[in-house]
Amino acid sequence: MTLWTPTLDNDDLPIYRRIADALERDIRSGLLVDGSQLPTHRELARLLAITPVTVTRAYAEAAQRGLVASAAGRGTFVRGPRRDGALPATEIDLATNVVSVPLPTPSAAALQRALSTLGGSYIAAAGSERHRSAGAAWIGRRTDPARVFVTAGTQNALFLAFAAAARTDETVLCESVTYHGAKAIAQLLRIKLEPLPMDRYGILPDAFERAARGRNVKALFTTPSLQNPTGIVIPDKRRRDLAAAADKHGITIIEDDVCGFLLEEAPTPFATLLPDRTIFLTGLGKAISPALRVGYLVAPDALAPRVQSALAAATLFTSPIVAELAATWIEDGTAAKLAAQKRAEVARRTVLARRILGRRANSADLRSPNLWLEVPRRWTADTFADEARRRNVRVASASSFTVAGEVPRFVRISIAAPPTAGELESALHVLAAIDEERTETVV
Numbered sequence: 001m002t003l004w005t006p007t008l009d010n011d012d013l014p015i016y017r018r019i020a021d022a023l024e025r026d027i028r029s030g031l032l033v034d035g036s037q038l039p040t041h042r043e044l045a046r047l048l049a050i051t052p053v054t055v056t057r058a059y060a061e062a063a064q065r066g067l068v069a070s071a072a073g074r075g076t077f078v079r080g081p082r083r084d085g086a087l088p089a090t091e092i093d094l095a096t097n098v099v100s101v102p103l104p105t106p107s108a109a110a111l112q113r114a115l116s117t118l119g120g121s122y123i124a125a126a127g128s129e130r131h132r133s134a135g136a137a138w139i140g141r142r143t144d145p146a147r148v149f150v151t152a153g154t155q156n157a158l159f160l161a162f163a164a165a166a167r168t169d170e171t172v173l174c175e176s177v178t179y180h181g182a183k184a185i186a187q188l189l190r191i192k193l194e195p196l197p198m199d200r201y202g203i204l205p206d207a208f209e210r211a212a213r214g215r216n217v218k219a220l221f222t223t224p225s226l227q228n229p230t231g232i233v234i235p236d237k238r239r240r241d242l243a244a245a246a247d248k249h250g251i252t253i254i255e256d257d258v259c260g261f262l263l264e265e266a267p268t269p270f271a272t273l274l275p276d277r278t279i280f281l282t283g284l285g286k287a288i289s290p291a292l293r294v295g296y297l298v299a300p301d302a303l304a305p306r307v308q309s310a311l312a313a314a315t316l317f318t319s320p321i322v323a324e325l326a327a328t329w330i331e332d333g334t335a336a337k338l339a340a341q342k343r344a345e346v347a348r349r350t351v352l353a354r355r356i357l358g359r360r361a362n363s364a365d366l367r368s369p370n371l372w373l374e375v376p377r378r379w380t381a382d383t384f385a386d387e388a389r390r391r392n393v394r395v396a397s398a399s400s401f402t403v404a405g406e407v408p409r410f411v412r413i414s415i416a417a418p419p420t421a422g423e424l425e426s427a428l429h430v431l432a433a434i435d436e437e438r439t440e441t442v443v
Helices: 015-029 041-048 052-064 108-115 129-139 154-165 180-189 205-211 236-249 304-314 320-331 334-361 381-390 421-436
Strands: 068-071 075-078 148-151 171-175 192-196 217-222 252-256 278-283 295-298 370-374 410-414
Touching: 015 041, 015 052, 015 421, 041 052, 052 068, 129 148, 129 278, 129 295, 129 320, 148 154, 148 304, 154 180, 154 217, 154 252, 154 278, 154 295, 154 304, 180 192, 192 205, 205 236, 217 236, 236 252, 320 334, 334 370, 334 421, 381 410, 381 421
Parallel strands: 171 192, 171 217, 217 252, 252 278
Antiparallel strands: 068 075, 148 295, 278 295, 370 410
């Protein structure tokens, strides 16, 4: 049996969560290795002066994260990452674009304040003054709360932006590979998406300039900071060139900043460069939790009435209970703390991915939660994704993000999705093993 006494963080999390966190930390550091037998429930309870029931909850939490496994009559053992490309026992998700860190339990005061918003009357479609002010504070840049719309998540904000910027059969330009949720919105609204070529700095300004001359082109949809799926951050000079072209041709820019919180220092937003022609949107689903369906949209005055109408028609208003909890966490610093934790976690995992995948991950931005990985020539994006799925690892094929034309030989790997770094490491070794195999594959 391993003589392990966890060092617990001094925070407000329940003690069972702090034990599980300490266990994950010690596995990641190498202090605990694959196969190590952990202290019994009673022994660890005695060492920490807690009840065995609490230890049981801690080990159950660790098992849920994939850190440990229990054998009847034998005890609890560490499940370290596999380095031989062997199949994980259960499927590991590298397809969902989410950054996994433990979510704090709302304080009783925060919950009470959120529940106090229950009432017998409707609120304004754009949200209450307090909730709009919280959104403005989250966005920063001295954003005017009066221009903020509180939405039911970033996807809802994107729907409102498309509905406000273009009508049926009109065209919205976008990156050649783009967020699949934007493709779904355009299809639903019968708006034409037209892809623009990209290089490692994002959309090519000359291509945008040519396409913007089209009669029915109304908007450009872009994710300039940590673009999904490529992870590209458009540099400041190119943003200024694109903004100038949009202004020249009367094009609205829809700027999706959903992962902008991962950049401590980002290039100038389009919303600053071209405020009268930019619909800016962000949210808390990535920064805090997918369960916190709150987004914020800032619209230019000319498009604000259309956003207001679309919001009222689509959702009437965002749940004030959820918006209140979001406002509380923004105001008390919880949201900023979680964003900082996620930035650090993404950076750690990118280093891990580079170590395992080598040159294949060299283009990864240390701040991106996704790797845009080129697959070997013997595979297509879909067949590589299918083979990974057969080996219990899910990745997202480029076909999900391609707007038109030939699907590039890439897959998106969401390195921040697995609950633990150990699961990520196991999954990356599986992908590396697929890449290194020299067997013939029909594509």
